[in-house]
Amino acid sequence: MTIDFIEVSRISDDHGPMTLNVALDGDQTAPLVLFVHGFPETWASWRNQMAHFAERGFRVAAMDVRGYGGSSKPAEIAAYRITELAADAASVITHLTPDAPAIIVGHDWGAPIAWQTARLHPELVRAVAGLSVPYSPASEGDPMELWNLIYAGKFFYMTYFQEPGVAEAAFEADIGAAVRKVYFAASGDASRDLWLADAPASHAFLDGMIDPDPAPAWMTTEVTEPTIAALAKGGTHGPFNRYRAQVLDGQELHRLADPIIGQPACFIGGENDIVRHFVPGMDLYESVDGGFSDFRTKTIIDNAGHWVQQERPAETNAALADFFAGLG
Numbered sequence: 657m658t659i660d661f662i663e664v665s666r667i668s669d670d671h672g673p674m675t676l677n678v679a680l681d682g683d684q685t686a687p688l689v690l691f692v693h694g695f696p697e698t699w700a701s702w703r704n705q706m707a708h709f710a711e712r713g714f715r716v717a718a719m720d721v722r723g724y725g726g727s728s729k730p731a732e733i734a735a736y737r738i739t740e741l742a743a744d745a746a747s748v749i750t751h752l753t754p755d756a757p758a759i760i761v762g763h764d765w766g767a768p769i770a771w772q773t774a775r776l777h778p779e780l781v782r783a784v785a786g787l788s789v790p791y792s793p794a795s796e797g798d799p800m801e802l803w804n805l806i807y808a809g810k811f812f813y814m815t816y817f818q819e820p821g822v823a824e825a826a827f828e829a830d831i832g833a834a835v836r837k838v839y840f841a842a843s844g845d846a847s848r849d850l851w852l853a854d855a856p857a858s859h860a861f862l863d864g865m866i867d868p869d870p871a872p873a874w875m876t877t878e879v880t881e882p883t884i885a886a887l888a889k890g891g892t893h894g895p896f897n898r899y900r901a902q903v904l905d906g907q908e909l910h911r912l913a914d915p916i917i918g919q920p921a922c923f924i925g926g927e928n929d930i931v932r933h934f935v936p937g938m939d940l941y942e943s944v945d946g947g948f949s950d951f952r953t954k955t956i957i958d959n960a961g962h963w964v965q966q967e968r969p970a971e972t973n974a975a976l977a978d979f980f981a982g983l984g
Contacts, residue, residue, distance in 0.1 A: 663675050676719055679718045692763070692767075702716075704972075732897075760774060762787065783980075783983050809857055813851065828891070835880055923955070926964040
């Protein structure tokens with residue numbers, strides 16, 4: 657595996673010049689697959705997928721999402737609207753393959769970025785895969801109102817993240833421990849109660865979480881250190897601002913484009929992913945094919961948690977390979 661890095665620049669209509677750090681591997685003349693990470697990760701969360709698909713004839717790219725790693729880190733909450741992040745991904749695709757559409761694959765917040773890149777920039781996207789977070793067609797209103805209703809008087813991590821500075825201070829007190837706790841708490845090796853704590857609204861997100869020693873076999877320093885180093889250098893304000901920008905998404909997304917995604921699509925999730933249980937009494941992975949005109953496959957990987965491509969890289973690669981093979 658030989659990783660090269662480039663910087664892709666774009667001018668945001670609202671927030672000026674942006675620079676995006678992009679890792680590359682594979683034959684530069686081959687079809688492009690763009691991988692988009694989530695919270696809190698970097699391009700390196702895709703290293704296993706990049707190696708696998710570069711060896712199988714694809715050109716592969718993994719970007720540092722705005723706010724992370726080597727990419728720009730604007731201060732404003734509005735700079736982290738999903739339309740802005742989708743435009744970043746579209747700019748990377750246009751830069752790397754101006755004459756042909758790409759496959760885009762996203763995990764965690766990267767999944768909504770991938771879904772919305774396919775929806776808002778359909779000419780650039782050949783197919784789309786989302787990991788861990790299903791597609792939800794945009795509707796008017798603040799998504800946080802739903803979570804505040806469901807978790808009225810109780811702790812929910814997205815609510816905790818809303819006040820600027822609070823989550824940043826908690827994470828930056830010990831970034832290494834925070835990242836390890838977050839990775840373990842959302843993994844298939846932990847009880848989901850570590851993340852979805854049954855606690856009052858005053859509960860702090862990291863309280864009660866475990867810095868595992870020993871860590872699960874998948875949770876090597878190769879997994880944790882890129883994120884720890886990136887957040888130690890660049891701070892956590894941008895990553896948390898993505899959560900705060902959801903109200904702005906609710907104001908604009910429903911007015912843009914057809915809500916139905918037309919490209920071939922697939923979903924991959926972990927059997928023990930906490931996202932499945934965000935709404936008590938419901939399995940959010942039960943019906944992941946809504947909002948598509950060409951949904952192909954759903955793969956739920958046994959014993960995996962939220963970090964599915966890192967916890968179970970072989971199974972994730974196999975599911976993606978099957979999806980890619982069916983594109984013709």
